Amino acid sequence: MSSFTRLLGFLTKYWKGTALAIGSTVTVTALNLLGPIITGRIIDTILVSPEIVRENYNVLVLLSASLVGITALTGALNFAQRYVGQYIGQRVAFDIRNTVFSALQEKSFSFYDKTRTGELMSRVTGDVDGIRMFLQFGVRMLIGTFLGLGGAILMMLSMNLQLTLISLAIFPFIFLISIRMAKLIRPSYARVRQILGRMNTVLQEGIVGIKVIRVFAREDFEIERFNRINEEYTEANRESIRLMATYRPLMTLMLSIGTAIIYIYGGSSVISGGFSLGSLVAFDLFILRLTMPMRFLGMAISFMQNALVGADRVFEIIDMKSDVEERENAIILPSIEGRVSFNNVSFEYLEGKKVLKEINLLIKPRETVALVGGTGSGKSTLTNLIPRFYDVSEGSIEVDGRDVRDVTLKSLRGQIGIVPQETFLFSTTIRENMVYGKPSATMDEVIRAAKMAQAHDFIESFPDGYNTLVGERGVTLSGGQKQRIAIARAILSDPKILIFDDSTSSVDVETEHEIQTAIRNLLKDRTTFIITQRLSTIKNADRIVVLENGEIIEEGSHEELIVRDGVYATIYRTQYAPQEMLVTGEGMGGE
């Protein structure tokens, strides 16, 4: 189905309004045809010579007044036409925005890995706007044009067949010009938009990465980079303008040719006596009436092009298949105990590159599993698979014996808690952020969770307490504070399975203690997968899983692995033991 047809689909909801708008447009167009006729009549019957004017003075006044009356009527219909048009345009934009937003919410992580925020924003804003503009103005213009054209031609034909035919000779040219213009302008607009998207990205980096730029003294380099794309953007704009500047006035020229023809042929007819001056003027007025629609035709076509480009891009997002989809007959996962098993799981982000290879794990309820491994060993990936942020390439993951692909996403994720590596807080109050996973939580529950997360104290230290605004428009929290709120959030939703990515231990020594306590409280009574560097947490874990290159190379409790004297033991000795030696007094002073 083409984008155009789908756009029309959005309109069918508002068929009453659309009918009203179209009806008004039709009537207005018809009424507009009366103007030239009345004027022509006036000129013919009244203005030809002084005497005749004197005789028909009353008629003159009457006809002049009627001109005003018709315009008033036209005006009322015009209002209806415009207002309804705008209304529909806004409503369709509203509908599309809702649809796109909801589509975006469902897209999988891999979609977001591949797209840039700036690009997505550009689509939902600029592209939807293009569609709205078309519906608001373009439709009206298109209909008005064609009807106006048709009506005027009919009138002209009834006045003088030959003159009409001759003056219509220009219209095929006008038509061709319109088409050509449309064919060139659409890609030109698309190009402008595309470059704008790139420019915004460069801009964003120049702002977000300012410290790096400053540190490496690369301001000139960045300015150069920005200038290059600024230049490109300006050039693309120039090109669009050049196209419009060439084709729009061409229409007017064509109509002047029409006027010329009318005056020569019609003038001769008036002189030789077959045609009245008034009719000539009326004829010219008709051609003029055709100018407006013609001009609008050009604009309407460009609106339409814009809208279609926009629609293409918007529908592209809506249609994009999500990697992770819920099965038709997915069942609701009942309240779980927290058993997790990985059965021969393999995973590749891209073709051929296996990030996880044949992972087999059987986790009992309430077990704490610490995942340890170097960069790129697959720890995060492993945990991302459990809530189905990505799907396994081979093998299966089961929760309480059920394949995660067989259950609804909501019931699955609702029972899994996540404390991510980098805490993202929404621009709302601390409390709102905390109850994100359980909106029905009472204030008591909130405070209890905050206390367990060792966050209550610092929250209370703010003047607004739990109602303090955070995020982009609010206070800036330190990393440790954000993490504790995230922990509180997770505690509040009380999941049976918890995934905790604690790789960012960006806190100072004092808060370290509080976080330790918070984590201990968090890990109680649930199955936890934790990625961390905190030695105490690792040592206390029920099981340590060591990953390397996507494979499990060692598995066991801390004591077992030390005895085994393998990879884990080596890291432990080189990283942590020296610190331990100091505390216990061995080796101190002898260095």
Place this chain on the structure above:
Amino acid sequence: MHRRRGHPLTRGLDEEKYERKMSDRVLMMRLFSYLTSFKFQIMLSIFIIIVTTITNVMGPLILRMVIDVYIANSALPSQERINGVITLVIAYLMIQILNWFSSREQSIRVNRLGLNMIWRLREEVFRHLQALSLKFFVEGETGRIMSRVTNDVDSIQELIVSGLVVLISDLATVLAILLVMFSLSIQLSLVALLVVPLIALTILAFRRRMRAAYLASRRKIANVYSSLQEGISGIRVTQAFSRESMNQQQFGRVNIENLEANVHAARITSLFSPVIELIGALGTSLVLWYGGIQIMNEAVSIGIVVAFMAYIRMFFRPLMSLSQLNTIYESAMTGMERVYEVLDTLVEVKLDEDPIPLSRIEGRVEFQNVKFGYDTRIPVLKNINLKVRAKETIAIVGPTGAGKSTMVNLICRFYDPQEGNILIDGYDLRSISLNDLRKQMGIILQDPFLFGITVRENIRYGKLEATDEEIEMAAKVIGAHDFISHLPKGYDTIVAEGATNLSMGQKQLIAFARVLVADPRILILDEATSSVDPYTELVIQRALGDLIENRTAFIIAHRLSTVREANRIIVIEGGEIVEEGSHQELMERNGLYSQLYQMQFKDIEESSEQEVTPQDRKKL
């Protein structure tokens, strides 16, 4: 640690409460100052505008002549009349062709000037942003700054491109028409112009309401956009907590508010044109009626009446489009003011007019009685005195907020001290070329920022002239070469936005390579290993020895195990250096450092309770 809400510069620029302070004239003058170098183009454009206007206006005049002199004139013989008509009409056509050509040129040239202006404006804003002190960025919100440079400049562009040509040519046309009308018949002109006051009143009456409605709708759409942005940025959290439907509802709410605001505005704007058209029709009727009277009195010819009708149409059209420019104008003015607020933000770190160029430095750093606070009333560093020898490794430790990162910010001259001096190789930091200095400094932050370019290009960022071999060498030294080679496209893999296709450890290793390639004389590690996993930390620590060799290095770390290797450890508390010395010296002293060190391993001690022997247990 928390700061007051909002950023001093953005507080006043809140979409909700923005009030204009700069006058329109001042703003326009500043904008047009970009054009001073285009004087010839401007002259040419003016000339073309004059040609276009004249050709616009002449059309009806010629046709009027056609009617009066030949068509309506039964005095002349038919053939002569017909010939006359043909000649004049051909002249008319010539003029129209000229008109097409010149209006095309007009449109292109004037728009080109406009685009140049905008291009310059954008460039200047970006350049200025690069020069502004970090304070602006630390506190300012990225989204708003982006909005200044994109949306606001765009609204200015819209005014220029869709407004400027129309405005100039319409004004010129209106003037020319008035001239011609009065020359044809003063009385008829006066009658025709009777409706102008009516139009002016209508425009004024509508203008205020339209502006208010427009601003309201702009505010609402801003809310829609920011809700959208959050929905996109926070998608992982949303999906993790299955909040899709609630988010949808929230979005729906702002979306509806936007709809309502726009529909309200639509009601007002839709009324506007029909009213104006009505008044226009009134004008035409008046001309016809009064024209008739004048013909009765043999004061004017019919050709003149017909010409007048044409001119009225040509007259009112510009007036209408001028009034539609209003909203574009308003938003452009607001945009302009906001952009200029950014441009006018003073650069806090003022560069010396004539900085001393710096050749390869030894790396001596000295703090002399340095006092500094981000807020001048609240000092973070109170009285810092420190002499660092070349190639010395200094570790800076202390509680949060003590001033560790601040010291380092000052060395990089991201800020200037309020009192005291910082010297590099004996030169005051404020007198040397910042560019030269920064090229010899390297800094690794806790949170590595990588650009959306290839890994290779990211590393090359440290030294633009670096060869591929140098880049790979740097990667090998730091231990990043392995994992980079295993990426899908190796060194040519593009780093995704927000670097989501790399782990924190991998990003940090690339950041290290970037610094290594630059081969700095002064190296600063600000919590460089706080965010990485033990493996990566091990990798980095192995390379650390090589890293700090032959350079002056400042290490700030929470994990005191990293800090032990330093030549000297500085302990900062409350903005002052309270302890100074090597690791052993400080442990023996049993002061703050020793306390911090032992506190850090209390947890390990607690967890190693398992390893307490049975005998010890009996003792407890």
